[in-house]
Amino acid sequence: MPGFLDIDGVSKSFGGLKALDGCSFSVAPNRATCLVGPNGAGKTTLFDVITGLLRPTSGQVVFEGQPITRLDRREIVKRGIARTFQNLRIFDELTVVDNVIVCLADETGNNPATAILRPYFSNAVVRRKTEQAMDLLKIVGLDHKAGDLASQISFGQQKLLCVARVLATDSELLLLDEPTSGLSAKALDTMVEMIDRLRSLGKTLLVVEHNTQIVRRISDDVVFMHQGRVLACGDPDTVLADRKLIEIYFGGALGETAA
Template sequence: MSAYLRVVGVSKSFGGLRALNDCSFTTTKGLITCLVGPNGAGKTTIFNAITGFLVPDEGHVAFQGTSLDGFSPQQVVATGIARSFQNLRLFTDLTARDNVLVAMPGQAGETPLGAIFRPLHAARATAQRRAAAREVLAHVGLADGADTMVRNLSYGEQKLLSIARLLATGAELLLLDEPTSGLSGAALDRVMEVLRGLQTDGKTLLVVEHNTRVVQQIADEVVFLHQGHVLAQGSPQEIITDPALAEIYFGGVI
């Protein structure tokens, strides 16, 4: 199996803090890779480095053999990678559907000239996209909430919407930052089901996850990050049953 996303020797310091320290791992196309590690291990920082929000001090990131070095967030999305945020960052004054619509690439009428001088063209394209947006929302089980303002959705629904918005970008590799945090019961099961559904649809997922039960249930591979460095990459069973890693994860010190 060839590496789909390849992170090689990425380091990043903030002042005296070395957030990423020679961090290297790979993901495989079609698999769900979970990124685990204690708080402050650098999980979100590596997301930022992969998606162009942060320029690493050292190291490289490549996607499907193409180097992403020096790419802006916009250019990274164009290669087929999109990321979600731990604090969701939804557009709360817009409806669920509009959140999804904003994310769709290459829209007619997305420039002022297109909007003013080709309004009919823009309107027709928008009508088609509304149908597509409805499908994306239905995919995560939010079809009924399409016209609801985001601030009126429940937390679980907002989590699902952030996944729908990610999906709408058309990206093949989805980076999800703690998609299940703060959820329990049916809402948690729903998100896990949606993540597995994305895999069935052929998407590749890299998921920051704290809940070991979730990791065991959805992960094909696990990357264990500690102090900005990858300590181990392997199957969920290998990583979770490793006593040394458990010691670090559950509060031990190295």
């Protein structure tokens, strides 16, 4: 039975290097699926293929029953898939609220001529978009930082800003690339709570995560990758208890954060 997102035999080669090798798995709707595996397993490359940053060498990505493999990045976002990045990619020189506004799915008033020919309409659009962005900042707990430059808030808050930005696209499927990496213990708990909130909002999540304790807390399903291949899929308790996978990734010390 087709899933919400289906990865069907996806491979990606860079010259003689095969970064992805026949990956196949499905993501069910309204669930959180964690991609785990050692560094270099191909997790971020797979994110790049799903979101149109890379074209697969073979195989296809199917979203809600429709192939999206050949679509460009903008069209994939319009279809309902958005992602965060490990290196954040926020606009440091913009305020927190403006970082969210530029990602809003509503493109009304984006034509520069509108501001010149219909200024009152343009001002109304700006007010409405600001309200929408503020609502999203409230969801992630950053409304009190709305007027601050993005460069001036903490790293943990910048990660929450990235979540607000993907919410602004109104996408159904959110791909979060290492959302808890580099966070303090307090910020990490905040992010876990945020991920739970996203699930309560009906979002489907695909998350790259290294900390197995966090994986157990946030995931309904786990996909284990190694050397570009999918080695196992299943519930967290089953996958994270597999001794062969522990030897590959966890070094026999289940529960520790992988390097």
